[in-house]
Structures are given as structure tokens and as C-alpha cells.
Amino acid sequence: MQIIRLILGKLILLGNWIFTPQSLKRDPALQAAVDQQAASLALYQYEACPFCVKVRRSMKRQGLTIVTRDVKRSENAKDELLAGGGNLKVPCLRIDQGEQDYEWMYESEDIIQYLEARFAAAEA
Numbered sequence: 173m174q175i176i177r178l179i180l181g182k183l184i185l186l187g188n189w190i191f192t193p194q195s196l197k198r199d200p201a202l203q204a205a206v207d208q209q210a211a212s213l214a215l216y217q218y219e220a221c222p223f224c225v226k227v228r229r230s231m232k233r234q235g236l237t238i239v240t241r242d243v244k245r246s247e248n249a250k251d252e253l254l255a256g257g258g259n260l261k262v263p264c265l266r267i268d269q270g271e272q273d274y275e276w277m278y279e280s281e282d283i284i285q286y287l288e289a290r291f292a293a294a295e296a
Contacts, residue, residue, distance in 0.1 A: 181220030188225050196235040206291060207237050212268035214239045215283075216253045223280040224263045230284045234291055238265075 198206065215231070215238050217224035231238055241249035243262055250260065257264050257276035265283045267275040277283055 184220050184222055184225055188229065193229055193233045195232055198235060203235065206235065209291070210236050210238050214241055214266040214268075216241050216243050216249060216257070216264040216266065217262045218242065218244045221262055226280050227263045227265075227283050230287060234287060236287065236291060 215224075215227060217227070217240055219242055228240070241252070243250045243253055243260070252266075253262075253264060253276075254260055256266065256274055257278070259278065261278055263278070263280050263283055265277040265286065267277060267286075269275055277286060
């Protein structure tokens with residue numbers, strides 16, 4: 173089973189690399205404002221998870237630079253996700269709401285809808 177997962181994971185990553193979406197082009201000042209807003213976000217994910225790839229592709233299409241934390245490869249990221257989100261499930265978007273207060277959003281479709289709604293006004 174591990175061999176099948178390894179092979180499927182590599183195929184998913186290869187397909188993602190071959191068919192990488194184009195990023196949205198913005199005015200540099202507008203992109204800087206978007207980057208500043210995106211700095212309050214972090215995506216907890218597995219590199220080859222198809223749902224995580226779906227979220228990362230959406231981030232790429234929207235021209236968003238969001239920190240990603242690989243829960244499988246980083247014990248720190250895993251501990252943060254369990255402590256904050258309470259569930260070892262990916263993808264999970266951590267939304268900084270200030271004063272060490274975070275919202276933890278699971279489900280790829282919910283994350284994509286949130287990002288599209290939050291950054292829709294910043295489109296060129």
C-alpha cells in the first residue's frame with residue numbers, strides 16, 4: 173500500500189508541475205498589499221495530498237504567497253496543527269486574527285472559497 177501511495181503521490185506532483193496554472197498579474201503596489209494580507213495566513217498540508225494540491229493551485233492562480241507547512245515532514249507543524257486546530261487533517265488554513273487568536277479552516281473547498289472571497293477585490 174505504501175508503494176502505491178508513493179507512486180500516486182509522485183504522479184500527482186508530476187501532473188501539478190506539468191500543468192502549473194498561470195498566476196494573476198497585479199500592479200506591483202496592489203500585489204504588495206495582497207502579500208501583506210496573505211502574511212497572516214498559513215497552509216498546513218502534505219506535499220502530495222490531492223486536496224492540498226488543489227488549494228495550492230488555487231493560491232497560484234490567485235497570485236497569493238501563503239506560507240505552507242508540511243505536517244508530514246515537520247514535527248513542529250504537526251504539533252501546531254494539533255494544538256491549534258485540534259485535528260490532524262489537511263489541508264488546513266490558519267487565519268491570524270491578531271493577539272495570538274487564530275481561526276483554523278479545514279476542507280479544501282472552504283479554503284478556496286475563503287481565499288477567492290477575501291482577495292477578489294484585489295484582482296487587476
